[in-house]
Amino acid sequence: MKVTQQQIAEALGGDTALSLSLISSWESTHKPVLPPASRLAQYATFFASRRSVESRPAHLLSEHELTEVERVVRDELHTQLLSLRFPEGPQYLEDPGQFGPRPLTLSGSVDQKIGGGTWFFPDQSPIIIVCGSLPKRFRERMPFMDTKDPDYVRSYGLADLDALLEVHGHIRAVNPVADVRICRSDELGEDDFTAHLVLIGGVDWNPINRDITRRLDLPVRQQMRPRDGDPGYFSTAEGDKFEPLLDEANGSLLEDVAHFFRGKNPYNASRTVTLCNGMYGRGTYGAVRALTDARFRDRNEEYVRKRFRDTQTFSILMRVRINPNGAVVTPDWMQEQHRLHEWPAAGE
Known part of the structure; x- marks a missing residue:
C-alpha cells in the first residue's frame, strides 16, 4: 500500500x-x-x-x-x-x-504484559495526574506538613495516595517516553488543562473533577458528602442511586461504590480525560486497580474492548468490596454483579 x-x-x-x-x-x-x-x-x-x-x-x-x-x-x-x-x-x-533515566522496555512475561491497554496513550503527549488536597483540618493532624519542618513531606497533603502511587507507576511503565506529572488540583497551569488528564479522587476534595464532570454532562453523578461521617452516593441519569455499604455495628466500610470514565478532554478534544473516583479512598483505589492489577487488568481490558468496541468514551460504575482485613478487592468487570451501571448502554 x-x-x-x-x-x-x-x-x-x-x-x-x-x-x-x-x-x-x-x-x-x-x-x-x-x-x-x-x-x-x-x-x-x-x-x-x-x-x-x-x-x-x-x-x-x-x-x-x-x-x-x-x-x-x-x-x-x-x-x-x-x-x-x-x-x-x-x-x-x-x-x-x-x-531521572527512564527504561524504554514495554513488555514483561507473556502473562504479565504491561504494554498497551487503556493506560497507554499512543501519541505519547504529556499526561497529568490530578489529585485533590486533604482539607486543612486533616493536614493539621499529619506529621511533617509544616514547610518549616526539616522533614516536611509534600505528598502527605495529597488525597488518595494509594490510588495515586498505583496509577502513576503504571502509567510511567506503559508510556516510557511520555512526560507524566502529578499535580494538585490548585497547581494546574493554563497549558496543563490541554494534556491527557487523569483525575484521581472524588468531587469532595478535587475541584477539577467537579468542573469536568459538569462540562462533560456525564450519565453518572457523584453527590458530595454533606458531612465527613455521611456516606454520600452516586446517581444516574435514569434516577438510580448507589450508596456504599457500612457496617452498622462499628461504621467500618464493607463495600464502596466507584466510577471509571474515559472520554475526550473538554479543554482539548484531541486529548483524553480519565476519572477514577469513589465515595471513599478505597473506592478510588479500586477504580484504579481495575486496570493495573496484574491478576485482573487483562480480563477487564478484554471486557472494555468487547463491550465498548465502537466508542472511545465509556463509563463503568462498580462495586469495590473490602475484605475483613480492610484491604481492597479488585473489581472484576467480567462479573456482572461487580458492575452497577454502564454507559453507553448496550446497543447504543
Missing part, C-alpha cells in the same frame, strides 16, 4: 499541523534527523493498521480501536523503532528530565 509523507504528517499531527519538511528530515536517507522518542509510538501505531490511511485525512487509531493482531504488530514495531533510535542499550532518554 502506498503511503505518503503527507498522510504521516496528517496522522502524527492530529489537530496540529505537522510539516512535510519535518517528516522528510526524520526519513532522510542522507542526513537524517533523529525523531523525538515520543513520536516512535505514533509511527508504530500508524503502520500497525491499514485503517490508518483508509479515511481522509489519515489518522491514528485509538487503543480501543486496534484489534488484537494490530496491537501485537504495534508493540513489535515500537520495540524495533526504540532499538534503532537508542542502539547503545540499555536504552534511556538523552534528556531524562526531573524524573
Whole structure:
C-alpha cells in the first residue's frame, strides 16, 4: 500500500499541523534527523493498521480501536523503532528530565504484559495526574506538613495516595517516553488543562473533577458528602442511586461504590480525560486497580474492548468490596454483579 509523507504528517499531527519538511528530515536517507522518542509510538501505531490511511485525512487509531493482531504488530514495531533510535542499550532518554533515566522496555512475561491497554496513550503527549488536597483540618493532624519542618513531606497533603502511587507507576511503565506529572488540583497551569488528564479522587476534595464532570454532562453523578461521617452516593441519569455499604455495628466500610470514565478532554478534544473516583479512598483505589492489577487488568481490558468496541468514551460504575482485613478487592468487570451501571448502554 502506498503511503505518503503527507498522510504521516496528517496522522502524527492530529489537530496540529505537522510539516512535510519535518517528516522528510526524520526519513532522510542522507542526513537524517533523529525523531523525538515520543513520536516512535505514533509511527508504530500508524503502520500497525491499514485503517490508518483508509479515511481522509489519515489518522491514528485509538487503543480501543486496534484489534488484537494490530496491537501485537504495534508493540513489535515500537520495540524495533526504540532499538534503532537508542542502539547503545540499555536504552534511556538523552534528556531524562526531573524524573531521572527512564527504561524504554514495554513488555514483561507473556502473562504479565504491561504494554498497551487503556493506560497507554499512543501519541505519547504529556499526561497529568490530578489529585485533590486533604482539607486543612486533616493536614493539621499529619506529621511533617509544616514547610518549616526539616522533614516536611509534600505528598502527605495529597488525597488518595494509594490510588495515586498505583496509577502513576503504571502509567510511567506503559508510556516510557511520555512526560507524566502529578499535580494538585490548585497547581494546574493554563497549558496543563490541554494534556491527557487523569483525575484521581472524588468531587469532595478535587475541584477539577467537579468542573469536568459538569462540562462533560456525564450519565453518572457523584453527590458530595454533606458531612465527613455521611456516606454520600452516586446517581444516574435514569434516577438510580448507589450508596456504599457500612457496617452498622462499628461504621467500618464493607463495600464502596466507584466510577471509571474515559472520554475526550473538554479543554482539548484531541486529548483524553480519565476519572477514577469513589465515595471513599478505597473506592478510588479500586477504580484504579481495575486496570493495573496484574491478576485482573487483562480480563477487564478484554471486557472494555468487547463491550465498548465502537466508542472511545465509556463509563463503568462498580462495586469495590473490602475484605475483613480492610484491604481492597479488585473489581472484576467480567462479573456482572461487580458492575452497577454502564454507559453507553448496550446497543447504543
